[in-house]
Amino acid sequence: MSEKPKAVILISGGLDSATTLAIAQEQGYECYALSMDYGQRHRVELKAAHWVAESFGVTEHKIINVGLDKLGGSALTDNTISVPEKLAEGIPTTYVPARNTIFLSLALGWAEIIGARDLFIGVTAVDYSGYPDCREIFIHAFENVANLGTKAGVGGCTFQIHTPLVKLSKADIIRQGVRLGVDYGLTVSCYQADDEGRACGLCDSCRFRMQGFQEAGVTDPTRYRK
Amino acid sequence: MSEKPKAVILISGGLDSATTLAIAQEQGYECYALSMDYGQRHRVELKAAHWVAESFGVTEHKIINVGLDKLGGSALTDNTISVPEKLAEGIPTTYVPARNTIFLSLALGWAEIIGARDLFIGVTAVDYSGYPDCREIFIHAFENVANLGTKAGVGGCTFQIHTPLVKLSKADIIRQGVRLGVDYGLTVSCYQADDEGRACGLCDSCRFRMQGFQEAGVTDPTRYRK
Numbered sequence: 001m002s003e004k005p006k007a008v009i010l011i012s013g014g015l016d017s018a019t020t021l022a023i024a025q026e027q028g029y030e031c032y033a034l035s036m037d038y039g040q041r042h043r044v045e046l047k048a049a050h051w052v053a054e055s056f057g058v059t060e061h062k063i064i065n066v067g068l069d070k071l072g073g074s075a076l077t078d079n080t081i082s083v084p085e086k087l088a089e090g091i092p093t094t095y096v097p098a099r100n101t102i103f104l105s106l107a108l109g110w111a112e113i114i115g116a117r118d119l120f121i122g123v124t125a126v127d128y129s130g131y132p133d134c135r136e137i138f139i140h141a142f143e144n145v146a147n148l149g150t151k152a153g154v155g156g157c158t159f160q161i162h163t164p165l166v167k168l169s170k171a172d173i174i175r176q177g178v179r180l181g182v183d184y185g186l187t188v189s190c191y192q193a194d195d196e197g198r199a200c201g202l203c204d205s206c207r208f209r210m211q212g213f214q215e216a217g218v219t220d221p222t223r224y225r226k
Numbered sequence: 227m228s229e230k231p232k233a234v235i236l237i238s239g240g241l242d243s244a245t246t247l248a249i250a251q252e253q254g255y256e257c258y259a260l261s262m263d264y265g266q267r268h269r270v271e272l273k274a275a276h277w278v279a280e281s282f283g284v285t286e287h288k289i290i291n292v293g294l295d296k297l298g299g300s301a302l303t304d305n306t307i308s309v310p311e312k313l314a315e316g317i318p319t320t321y322v323p324a325r326n327t328i329f330l331s332l333a334l335g336w337a338e339i340i341g342a343r344d345l346f347i348g349v350t351a352v353d354y355s356g357y358p359d360c361r362e363i364f365i366h367a368f369e370n371v372a373n374l375g376t377k378a379g380v381g382g383c384t385f386q387i388h389t390p391l392v393k394l395s396k397a398d399i400i401r402q403g404v405r406l407g408v409d410y411g412l413t414v415s416c417y418q419a420d421d422e423g424r425a426c427g428l429c430d431s432c433r434f435r436m437q438g439f440q441e442a443g444v445t446d447p448t449r450y451r452k
Contacts, residue, residue, distance in 0.1 A: 065293040071336045098335035101375045105331045109324035110297050133375040141374050145367045149327045149359040 004030040006116035007162075008107045011035055011061075013048030014189045015209060016165055019173050020122035021056055022180035023164045032114060033061040034107050038096075039069025044197045048188040055183055064106055068096060100133035104142050108159065112152045117159055119146075124165045124173065139163055170212030178218055185221035198225045230256040232342035233388075234333045237261055237287075239274030240415045241435060242391055245399050246348035247282055248406035249390045258340060259287040260333050264322075265295025270423045274414040281409055290332055294322060326359035330368050334385065338378045343385055345372075350391045350399065365389055396438030404444055411447035424451045 007029035011017040025031055033056075035049040046063060053061035100123065107119050123134035132138060139161050146161070147153035165173050177184065189209045190199035199206050201224045213220035233255035237243040251257055259282075261275040272289060279287035326349065333345050349360040358364060365387050372387070373379035391399050403410065415435045416425035425432050427450045439446035 062296060064296055065291050066332075067291040068332075068335065070288060070290055071332075071339055095377055096335075097338035098331055098372075098376055101371055102328070102331040102335060105324055105328040106292075106294075106297075109294065109322075109328060112323035113297055132377060132380040135374070138371065138374040141367070141371045145327055145364065145371050146324075148361070148364040148367050150324055151321055151358060154358040 004028055005118060006030045006032060006059075006111075006114055007118040007120055008032045008034055008111045008114070008116050009058075009120040010103050010107055010122070011049045011052055012122075013045035013050075013052060013187060014122075014205075015170075015177070015184055015187045015212075016122035016124060016173060017049075018052045018182050018184070018187045019177040019180070020120050020162075020164055021052065021058070022177055022182045024118075024120045024162070025056055026180055029118060029120075031056065031058040032110065032116065033058045034103075034110055035061070035063045036066050036103055036106065037063050038066045038099075038102075042188070042191055042193050044193050044195055045188050048186060048197055051186040055186060062110065066102060066106070068099070068102070071097070095131060098133070100131075100138070101142065104146075104161065108146050108150065111159065112150050117152070117157050118162060119159065120162045120164070122165050123163050124168060124170075126167065126169050134166075136163065136166055139166075169215070170208050171215035174212050174216040174218055178216070183221075185223070189222075194225060196223070198223045200225060230254055231344060232256045232258060232285075232337075232340055233344040233346055234258045234260055234337045234340070234342050235284075235346040236329055236333055236348070237275045237278055238348075239271035239276075239278060239413060240348075240431075241396075241403070241410055241413045241438075242348035242350060242399060243275075244278045244408050244410070244413045245403040245406070246346050246388075246390055247278065247284070248403055248408050250344075250346045250388070251282055252406055255344060255346075257282065257284040258336065258342065259284045260329075260336055261287070261289045262292050262329055262332065263289050264292045264325075264328075268414070268417055268419050270419050270421055271414050274412060274423055277412040281412055288336065292328060292332070294325070294328070297323070321357060324359070326357075326364070327368065330372075330387065334372050334376065337385065338376050341378075343378070343383050344388060345385065346388045346390070348391050349389050350394060350396075352393065352395050360392075362389065362392055365392075395441070396434050397441035400438050400442040400444055404442070409447075411449065415448075420451060422449070424449045426451060 011033045033053040146159035188197045189205045191203040237259045259279040372385035414423045415431045417429040
């Protein structure tokens with residue numbers, strides 16, 4: 001039987017969360033990967049999450065349904081809002097209202113059930129500073145909620161939310177991942193990837209990713225459509 | 227067009243949340259009711275939520291899927307854990323890990339989308355002091371998360387989570403609801419109600435409810451199976 005502490009790692013199928021999973025595993029955690037099916041337009045990211053979870057041999061990978069598409073309000077879940085092809089000022093239309101709060105809540109629920117006290121989320125405040133729920137101040141506020149709002153927390157356990165990427169640039173993340181053996185060819189970052197996981201090369205997420213590989217001096221293993 | 231401020235009210239189909247909705251309406255809010263389909267064993271509560279929302283003429287009632295049943299860990303979502311028929315010490319097995327954190331997160335997401343700053347949740351710390359996520363200290367921690375983790379919050383809006391029942395006994399809640407015209411015959415509190423919403427009369431929730439009507443001196447409109 002494993003003597004390792006358990007951790008729940010939120011994985012989306014993207015580059016950041018794959019690296020986060022690699023870091024959790026390197027730190028000695030028994031890894032439970034959690035993904036959300038929230039009606040995202042880029043459905044292939046759930047396939048990618050599965051590929052990533054499998055490649056790391058996680059103890060369990062769950063995909064939980066959350067009907068965020070019924071709420072609308074984001075280019076990522078609502079077909080009537082277009083995904084921008086250039087970086088805009090401020091918070092992008094790809095912002096999903098309260099997304100990380102919702103995802104962390106579900107990760108917390110699962111953590112409590114399996115007896116994990118550690119949660120990992122691949123937020124980064126450097127490249128995507130437009131998202132309010134990627135900031136450390138938000139993460140700390142959520143830790144407080146976790147410790148006050150659960151049986152485990154009230155019972156004296158302390159939940160910790162690990163954000164190993166929060167201060168890293170995309171290039172730094174890629175360097176770390178390469179060192180830890182992440183196969184980035186399995187990951188999908190593109191907001192409008194096709195069913196095989198091939199990227200558009202045009203959206204915000206693709207641009208950041210390309211630039212990251214360039215800056216890291218690593219050959220980009222991303223499969224592009226053209 | 228309505229000039230009223232909008233509010234999102236979490237409704238379960240039970241007595242407490244129906245009263246909360248009545249209070250929000252009396253306070254002058256345009257009401258958006260939100261319910262969760264989280265694989266609860268007492269499926270009829272979603273029907274009851276619909277009856278309640280309809281009886282108040284809310285602007286919109288959404289039922290969002292959240293796959294909590296896939297996580298397990300509670301008598302309310304897991305068929306292998308039995309619902310207790312007597313009050314036990316401590317936190318009951320009907321506790322659903324992180325439930326209110328999850329529900330408030332989704333309510334927050336919807337609130338942000340429709341431009342509401344007010345959320346209502348019918349938690350009560352008196353009768354169910356066993357649930358950590360029914361306490362005011364938890365609610366305040368969540369408000370902090372809401373204000374730090376959303377575009378609206380960062381933009382200067384302040385979310386407020388209203389808990390009008392938090393200090394009321396079941397009898398007080400019923401007295402308020404009767405004054406506001408709540409039809410408690412529509413509500414279902416029982417953890418194992420049948421498909422018509424008829425209650426068992428034996429579980430924790432039924433006992434509290436019966437006792438509440440007795441103490442309030444109000445005829446109990448609950449439909450019991452026997």
